[in-house]
Amino acid sequence: MIIVLKAGATETEIDQVAARVRALGYAPHMIRGEIRTVIGAVGDERGKEDLLSLENLECVETVQRILQPFKLASREIKAEATQVRVDGVVIGGKRVVVMAGPCSVESRDQVLEVAAKVKAAGATILRGGAFKPRTSPYAFQGLEEAGLKFLAEAKRETGLPIVTEVMEPEKVGIVAEYADILQIGARNIQNFSLLKRVAEEKKPVLLKRGMATSIQEWLLSAEYILSGGNPNVILCERGIRTFETATRFTLDLNAVPVLKKLTHLPVLVDPSHGTGHWEYVESMARAAVAAGADGLIIEVHPRPADALSDGPQSLKPDRFADVMTRLRRVAHAVDRDL
Ligand code: PEP
Ligand code: MN
Numbered sequence: 001m002i003i004v005l006k007a008g009a010t011e012t013e014i015d016q017v018a019a020r021v022r023a024l025g026y027a028p029h030m031i032r033g034e035i036r037t038v039i040g041a042v043g044d045e046r047g048k049e050d051l052l053s054l055e056n057l058e059c060v061e062t063v064q065r066i067l068q069p070f071k072l073a074s075r076e077i078k079a080e081a082t083q084v085r086v087d088g089v090v091i092g093g094k095r096v097v098v099m100a101g102p103c104s105v106e107s108r109d110q111v112l113e114v115a116a117k118v119k120a121a122g123a124t125i126l127r128g129g130a131f132k133p134r135t136s137p138y139a140f141q142g143l144e145e146a147g148l149k150f151l152a153e154a155k156r157e158t159g160l161p162i163v164t165e166v167m168e169p170e171k172v173g174i175v176a177e178y179a180d181i182l183q184i185g186a187r188n189i190q191n192f193s194l195l196k197r198v199a200e201e202k203k204p205v206l207l208k209r210g211m212a213t214s215i216q217e218w219l220l221s222a223e224y225i226l227s228g229g230n231p232n233v234i235l236c237e238r239g240i241r242t243f244e245t246a247t248r249f250t251l252d253l254n255a256v257p258v259l260k261k262l263t264h265l266p267v268l269v270d271p272s273h274g275t276g277h278w279e280y281v282e283s284m285a286r287a288a289v290a291a292g293a294d295g296l297i298i299e300v301h302p303r304p305a306d307a308l309s310d311g312p313q314s315l316k317p318d319r320f321a322d323v324m325t326r327l328r329r330v331a332h333a334v335d336r337d338l
Pocket of ligand 1: 103129133184185186187208238273
């Protein structure tokens, strides 16, 4: 249920309503808009209709049922777009945010070189995996903490905040010491203990869509993080499994307008994993921006042929810089900055 407070409700009144919500057995979540505050009362609603009685309070405008199964992620509870802030970077604002860097952190030199080059090309967040979810146990598994340290050094040198993947609840603490954004990978979207653990952090979470996850399931995974107390969730479409084999996955750009309708959370697109081939990355990046994505995450490697993971879909730094120049024109055409 959502409790919409009247414009001008005081802090004391808001606290009183929250206390009543708690007393009725729900968790209150404050959503502060520019004009009015809304309290999301989430919890098991069976046999508990009593929230409607809050309409009798002077400061309450209305109490409404949220129709979608995801509550805090829904546009019904918050019409305004959520902006997630990471250092000086706003994700979900007018500027399309580009996160770029290697699939895996492979060495100090590699990550420092890529970081400087993607920054010069206009990326505002550095990506790089230190814990890698690999299909084969024989494939490179990541440099782990040593990789996180290289990312931290790249951040010191360039000022770029870091997004990096965390795969297990036990590793959230160590990854959060270095990362500015915690990435949950496609293979972990329904790792509910991991979702609950990142909800305890205040750091933003980049929640990638699973390769066989419906949009509703994806938003329910986001709901685990939001209801656990972390409001800073960024969604990332990265391609789904279909019958098509010409590309690695099928990038579901339908998800962009669908998510924009259903949720207030920012939406990113990953054209690197979505296509699996560097030649297709630019087209799908442009299409994503034109479709209304708030940002992109793109794999860039100084020597893709030598990459320890995802070389075939990685752009060389020079090409990435050219892609950024052309993407900027698409962004301007749809009234965004880049
Ligand atoms: C990645 O970003 O390198 C990655 C493993 O992505 P995904 O989880 O989308 O496959
Ligand atoms: Mn990758």
